[in-house]
Amino acid sequence: MPEFTLTSAPPLAGYDQSFDGVKLGAPVDLAIVSIALPLGGEVAAEKAIKSAYGAALPAPGKSVLSKDGLARLVRLSSDAAFVIFTHATPDAEPHVAEKLKGAAYTTDQTDVWSALEISGAKARTALERICPIDLHADAFADGDAARTSMEHLGTLIIRTGGDAFLLLSASSSAKSFLHAVETSIHNTA
């Protein structure tokens, strides 16, 4: 037995609140691994992703769920993507690397980001106060993803359902980000 043990404490762990028309919570054990497609090896990498996840890498600005529905592939740019899935232990990156069999470069991003899931009939109304992206159902379809900035904090927003959005922002400023989202909910309640 090691003499010392480490405990995990992500900045928003355990946060889960319901407001009038809006639910806001920090997803539990959300792991994020970035995938970079090697120059000249894009086809092989995309093939490896498809065979690993049963879903083709979508176009930039889009995301898809893996065939088993357990992972979300988010295409950020022509050569970069995230795979987002539930994984409690700090070995998400080797886990993905193994699935891709060396066809792409992977970097653990789990602790880089802090996630909030916002959903409900008034989710868009609240987000209107901080999100410059047009979130109208016709303009931002299910699965759409966009890099933007909310209250000066870089944010990746992904529509994960009818009225549901996943917001990823830097983990060091997670508390400021949570405050920004909570303030928006309060101001529009």
Next chain:
Amino acid sequence: MTQVNRIDGGQVDRSKEVKFTFNGKHMRGFAGDTLASALLANGQRLVGRSFKYHRPRGILTSGSEEPNALVQLRSGAHQEPNTRATVTELFDGLKATSQNHRGSLEYDLMAVTDLMSRFLGAGFYYKTFMWPKAFWEKLYEPVIRKSAGLGSLSMKDDPDSYDKGFIHCDLLVIGAGPSGLSAALAAGRSGARVILADEDFTPGGRLNAETLEVDGMSGADWAAQAIAELAAMDNVRIMTRTTIYGAYDHGIYGALERCTDHLASADGKPRQVLWRIYSKRAVLAAGSTERPIAFGNNDRPGIMLAGAVRTYVNRFGVTPGQEVAVFTNNDDGWRTASDLAGKGVNVTTIIDTRDAPAVCDVPGARHIRNAAVMDTVGRKGLKSVTLTSGQVIPADCLAVSGGWNPNVHLTCHQRGRPEWRDDLSAFVPGADLPAGMAVAGAANGSMTLAAALAEGRSVANEQIKDLGFTASRKAAPKAEDEPRDCAPMWHVGESKNRAWVDQQNDVTVKDIKQSYREGFRSVEHLKRYTTLGMATDQGKTANIPALAIMAECTGKSIPETGTTIFRPPYTPIPLGALGGRARGKDFRPYRLTPSHDWAEKNGATFVEVGNWLRAQWFARPGEQGWRDSVDREALMTRKSVGICDVTTLGKIDIQGKDAAEFLNVVYANAFGKLPVGKVRYGLMLREDGICYDDGTTARMSENHFVMTTTTANAVLVFRRMEFVRQCLCPDMDVHLISTTDGWAQFAVAGPNARNLLRKVVDEAHDISNEAFPFMACGEVTVCGGTPARLFRISFSGELAYEIAVPARFGNSMMGVLMQAGEEFDAVPYGTEALGVMRIEKGHAAGNELNGQTTALNLGLGGMVSAKKDCIGKTLSQRPEMNRDDAIRLVGFRPVDRSLKLIAGSHFINKDDEAKMANDQGWMTSVAYSPSLGHSIGLGFIKSGHERMGEIVRAVSPIHDTEMDVEIVSAHFIDPEGERLRA
């Protein structure tokens, strides 16, 4: 006070009585009133004092163009000055007070300035307060400032909150009058996403103020019906109490929504929201503004714009007077007379400047043709008017109409210039509109009702067809075109007394003529010389008449004389709204280190480093000040072991087959042959050869590097590298991603660093000096299998490591390191001790990498690799940057060791005079070295490396200090580097 001027009709809700006070007097109005309509209903004609001459003033208009009726609303910290009574929605409990008077509103002591008006004309300040020069700041300016201004601030923090937001639409319709409603209906029916914004609390614009019919019903009823239809559409958003104040690039509009200004309390919600509206297309349907005619004493309370008079009668059920005269140069003025007569108000006289028959029949009113008002009587309220013929007509209200100006403001926000239309005697929008904008209705010069309704529909249809929508076939609402003939008349030349053009700034016809005589003839000069068109109304009623008077002086036409264009905002925007939420601790977001909670619980004092909050030192009981804590932290670290959270340093994950080659491009020194498992110090140059950033880069595997940058430059370096990757080296297989926040990284420094880490790093990893020497790196596990990265690097000069664990374990890791270090008397240290130790070791930091210094200056000239090219290499070879006497980074210590060095001091040779020409360099960083027991410094001095032992003077004229200092090695501690290799 009873509502003496309340008459039948109007759209106020008489079932809801509203109580309010004006200057402490209790008054009543109805829901749906503005403060102005309620004041008029209560017979309160005198509302304020004018800006410069403290003239008694009343209400001129019924809208946002109001120059006179500026009041202070609410009390205490909520007090808001300079609010237009004409757009203030009445609510129960509203407290309003008049402003800009000393003593009471009725007996203002400052009215004495009016008696001195002969001496206070345009340019008075510029001519009078020129000399003596010294008097301006101490005497003139404070005195003028004290007597100028209108309302007063509470001088307390604004207790209200504000917010901002972003909304998107296909079509933004600006203004919900006849053309705006017609446009919104057309676009809404086609399925386009529409935002309809209007500054009023009841949409409808002039439809609510007129008796004209639309589709066989009253205009107000038709407007209400149109709003109901629009409100039922999912694709239409109606924003009342919302002013579109600016037209910006790419179809972006600024909007201010007043959310709770009409309520007694904001109830914790934002008072106002500043919206950024992203539109694909826009229809400007901002209507038009009536202009006055200038004549002697035309500023008396009771003299109002004719359109406003009938707004009060038709919309609010209030007559501004009991004995009304109308003075007009156009047909529209007649409508005021006929509407008032229709409501039983006594209209005695219609004075028309035109020699033309009556426009309509107004029972009981006398029509005087080819006449004009020359002067008026009634200091605090109009009593009579005097015509050019000398005839005196008793009146307590004079309704004046000089014609209507299209509200072209937003068409000018991107330098568009309006064009003159002779038939309207007004400017209409020019051709160069902001991209995506089209104009409809009165704003476009379509001044009659049927034309406005039809144009709103057709313009909206054109706009949405452009976006691929199919226009609805439904016809435009039906109405008639009312007579609109207008014969220009700007001022009454026969007037002997002062004729006011800009009532907000007290600018008269005479002032404009004087401006012309003194050579201030362009519109821009006129504005600046006389202050015409400034302040809250931005000359909405004054600019065009003033331009016409200037044209008269120059003998040119109005369009030849010029035009004023407008810039945002259309109406005043509170600074609170522009600030939004960014106040106090919410001014900006904070970044917290992973061990922030631990630090907080262990007495850390935090310092802001960019957005980061970092522990600056950890005070212990009994310590008398920060120096005690910092000295202790540095000494204990050097004696045994210290731990510092260094997570804030930028971390960039670099992968790819060409990663090493890429690093050779961005770094001055070579990285191609860095072995796996090793770290190297790296120096980046700017394109111009100046040092940009420094840090370390570790080779984790053949194609995988981990770079650290300085805290301050983390984002800049990443952005620059991404630029290099995408634009300069697109053929390289290299990929970058930030992992700054992903790893909690701790410096563990001091002779016992290894002993401490051995207790934490799992046994499988050999971290002995042999297996893991200075500048080694590797992936390890800690505390029974948690992945970690270990780097043997040292900023302090001690045996030191940096150990990184996934950030989620960071707080726990700090506790574990301290616990494991207990037997070694481990100490947490903050940024101050970090700084002290790096100065003792002679490491460069931000003060040395200040954007002016080269590798040579830093003593790192040899690092710019001769064997490869890199960014900045060529320009770093410029002769001037490689002079023999270039400044060099060296150490300094005071000759008198008890003295404290001062950063920023400049070095002067011993016998030289302390002046710029003799400048030898400057002190960049200083600290008290607890290890040496005296003050030490780093600095740049010419040929410093060849001047060891020389005594120079460190001079700081700012601090008025001077001391002798000795040039020494920058490495005050362990110059041979034995400790860090131990």
